[in-house]
Amino acid sequence: MRARVLTLAAGEFALAGAGLWVIARQGPLTGDVSVPVLAGYTAAVIVLALLPRMFVEFRRHSFLLTPADVLILAGLFHVGTWWFIAAGMLAECVGALRHRQPALKALFNTVHMFGGLVAAATTFALFGRTDPLDPYAWVAGVAAIAACVLWDLLSTAAVLAIAEGRPFRAMVAECIPAAIVGLVFSSTLGLAALLLFEQTMLAPLLFAPVLAVVFVSTRAVAQQRVERQHIERLHTASSNLAELVDLSEMLGKIAGEARTLVTGASAVSCLVRPDGQRVGILVDDGGVRAASPVLLETLIQTVGPGQGGELATGDVPRHFRQQLPPFLSLSWAAMTGQSATLVLVVFRELPGDEHEGHRSHVLTAFANHATTVIDNVELHAEVRQALEQQLALNRQKGEFVAAVSHELRTPLAAMLGSVQTIKRLADRLPDDERERLLDMGLSQGVRLKSLIDDLLLIAAADHHDLRVERVAVPLAPLFADVCQQFRPLTGDRVEVRPTADDLAVMADSEKLRRILSNLVDNARKYAPDGPIVLEARRSGSKVEVSVRDHGPGIRPEDHERVFERFVQLDQSSTRRQGGTGLGLSLCRELAHRLGGSLTIEDAPLGGARFILTLSAAITDASSTSAVVDRPAAPAIARTRPAAMARPVEMTRSAAIQADGTTTTALVAVAGEGDAR
Missing domain, CATH: 3.30.565.10 (Histidine kinase-like ATPase, C-terminal domain)
Structure with a gap:
């Protein structure tokens, strides 16, 4: 998957380079811009980029929306296409450092943002209109936002298709509603901010109370949506365990569902027996495989007592982190069943947030259900083993009846044959033959007595x-x-x-x-x-x-x-x-x-x-x-x-x-x- 993501990023970067060539051919669209305006715009973009972000999650992947989108039109009209791209990229780099994104994710997000900014700037440059009061220029600005949203839509769908292994067309269909909402939001607020900016540079601050209310309400809605998604995932994950009867397959499925449940990069499910024996499965982008004893021992020492929680990277000692998969935060849950304790750990490439408690609660509930399923699986295995033993026993008993019947019949037949021969021939039987028949009957009688x-x-x-x-x-x-x-x-x-x-x-x-x-x-x-x-x-x-x-x-x-x-x-x-x-x-x-x-x-x-x-x-x-x-x-x-x-x-x-x-x-x- 890593190679495919890098290939996608390289393709996007090449297309963005072509867009820069088009912008350079069009020449500058705005006149000289003062340093205070450039500095003020750049600072505003960075500040908005550093504000708390709204999380949108899809299966085990998450995406972030920031209020900086409302400044797209202001940047295109007042600071020029080149500085608009530079300021956006600077804000993206600062955000990546702030949120401590993994290297691959930071690289893709940077190229992804670069491509979106270039797409918007290229579209705006092709229209060639920069008058904020020109309705035709407004159309150019909305078209630029649409180009940015379209780039974001296609890029996001492509990386989701790679990560989730689903068809690209299906992922595009999943992302279209969010893209339309983003286009309407950015266009309307962006045009309003542009017109107010024409009156005075401080006029857009009038949007601050409105944006604050919208931000708070949308985060509350987003939190409810995340909770609903987690509950739906919990139901789906629990249902997916219902038909499994093999313990190893069950542990792998539990780790995979837990990874999806709380948006993790990798997950480990470990079953700890009362005698200390441990069985663990690791699930990540590389597939499903047995977890090493060192990893299992480290996990047990890392999570400690309790039923569940979430830890940041800094909460885990360095010598423990060296034995664990890479993570920015980890969610864990532990639940004891009838025969063993299930320890479930999910490693996330995202830092902790306000949903930490809810994730922990959902993972604990899932671990509780998974423990019950494991108990049922082991009970099923015991019943199946007992049934197989009983079937084997019945087969062996049948073979025994046949064998013992033969063993009893053989000496008995020899004895009866000897007696019948002696009785039938009577005095006509030679003495040596009579003696032989009597000896044979006696030996067979001894054999029969031994068997009895x-x-x-x-x-x-x-x-x-x-x-x-x-x-x-x-x-x-x-x-x-x-x-x-x-x-x-x-x-x-x-x-x-x-x-x-x-x-x-x-x-x-x-x-x-x-x-x-x-x-x-x-x-x-x-x-x-x-x-x-x-x-x-x-x-x-x-x-x-x-x-x-x-x-x-x-x-x-x-x-x-x-x-x-x-x-x-x-x-x-x-x-x-x-x-x-x-x-x-x-x-x-x-x-x-x-x-x-x-x-x-x-x-x-x-x-x-x-x-x-x-x-x-x-x-x-x-x-x-x-x-x-x-x-x-x-x-x-x-x-x-x-x-x-x-x-x-x-x-x-x-x-x-x-x-x-x-x-x-x-x-x-x-x-x-x-x-x-």
């Missing part, structure tokens, strides 16, 4: 009724049992490195066996090649027991997710190898109940390494204890959504009958297997 045991453990854990007996458990015989258990399935793939002859842990033997069996079975399914290594080592008062495989491994982002219920990362392997997505979840739950932890890391040579950390065994035999563990916050509850207090309601019906059999209601409850 897992289901019962899950049910007990959900009801915080899991009995744990902590005793000293030697690891060497336990490792040997696990190796023997899986030898029919894995051969000699399960290895113990190094031997754990001298290590023991405080644990429940059956629960620890269940953990190791599930981990080894998990490695067997998903790492069909390479050794499965059982390791144990002492680490202070703890013992680390690990199961390492040489499979494809697990991505780091899934290291925690695999311990969630029903999660199965590789569905193809699950369908091929079996599993319900509860094995690792159960392992971590049991580890927690044993007073330890279960984690996962990438193995050095590939694959995954599950690490079970337990307390080393205490030599005192009296330390054995049997308790029903009722933790306040079980580990498994932290790994699933809050809506999953009881993942499957049918868990409540799980029970052991008097004859030792298990009810079939367990089929739809849970199961064993990994979540990989």
Whole structure:
């Protein structure tokens, strides 16, 4: 935008230069003018230019009108075109210094004023009439004012089109009413002042009371108009926030609307969490981007306590100003919502004025509304996240039902097939074949019992009724049992490195066996090649027991997710190898109940390494204890959504009958297997 404004200023300056050439060709229109007249006119123009200005605001840009316009005709008729231009430019430079305008704005305003003065002087020179009592000369004067107003109209519309990104034609239409009012005001008062000046140089002072009344009344009207505009902007800005649901987008929109609301050059919206975390967005002519932590820290220290206010450049310490965007004044507001505090700061390239209090009030009201909207956005995000979790949970539960049905049906079908074959063939069945079928039925029954045991453990854990007996458990015989258990399935793939002859842990033997069996079975399914290594080592008062495989491994982002219920990362392997997505979840739950932890890391040579950390065994035999563990916050509850207090309601019906059999209601409850 800066380059386009500079290009516009260069074009206006070139056109003004052409106008000066026309004036020079026409020659002087007035005779010699006395020094007192020149000095008096120049002083009058400067004084009128320094009077309080009337602000006219459009969106985030403002424009200033001064009473000096009434002296246009007096200057053209009595001091000549050249001095008329010089006096006007001198007054403009003094005004720019007085109001401390930024460099780009001061440059454009100076070229803009220069072009308007040259347009008026050129038009007046082309008519060639300078007699104040000549009606034809009056027409020339009004035409000169019209040329000045037209230049102002087109120049203002052009810079607005650049700044606001709107069509030039639309901006011209917006500026036409103000241009017509300015033309009528300057023409009528200018002609009256010209005629009075012909009588005596002090006669125009008779307009002073009238101008004072008009000035006061118009400023009151202007103030009401500004207040009305701010209220309209507040309504528009608040409405623009209604449909946003993304927090970052919301903060950017808040900063942009605040920038428009109080005519700012840039704005920052910062959300401060109760824990001190800050999220901020900066909006300026360069676009929307994240605010730096240094800028946010400086803003928090600059605005201080309170709900809002306005500060001038001098009110901000120099070392703070160096970290902030350029400004002559800044408006700020702070409002605390349900989850965070919103700090809103708008940097203005205009000095403070009598509308300061109203701007602060409007910005505070907007911040209050924005805080409510942010609370709604965060609530919407929480609801959306909960909905997504519930949908994922429902999907996982469906996959679990399918998996556990398969896991129960497979061994049951094998058992039924064996029994039916034995019954059908009876004595015709060879003894070795009968023995094989009985062994197969027995092994499948053991598999089914293991699955049901897992289901019962899950049910007990959900009801915080899991009995744990902590005793000293030697690891060497336990490792040997696990190796023997899986030898029919894995051969000699399960290895113990190094031997754990001298290590023991405080644990429940059956629960620890269940953990190791599930981990080894998990490695067997998903790492069909390479050794499965059982390791144990002492680490202070703890013992680390690990199961390492040489499979494809697990991505780091899934290291925690695999311990969630029903999660199965590789569905193809699950369908091929079996599993319900509860094995690792159960392992971590049991580890927690044993007073330890279960984690996962990438193995050095590939694959995954599950690490079970337990307390080393205490030599005192009296330390054995049997308790029903009722933790306040079980580990498994932290790994699933809050809506999953009881993942499957049918868990409540799980029970052991008097004859030792298990009810079939367990089929739809849970199961064993990994979540990989």
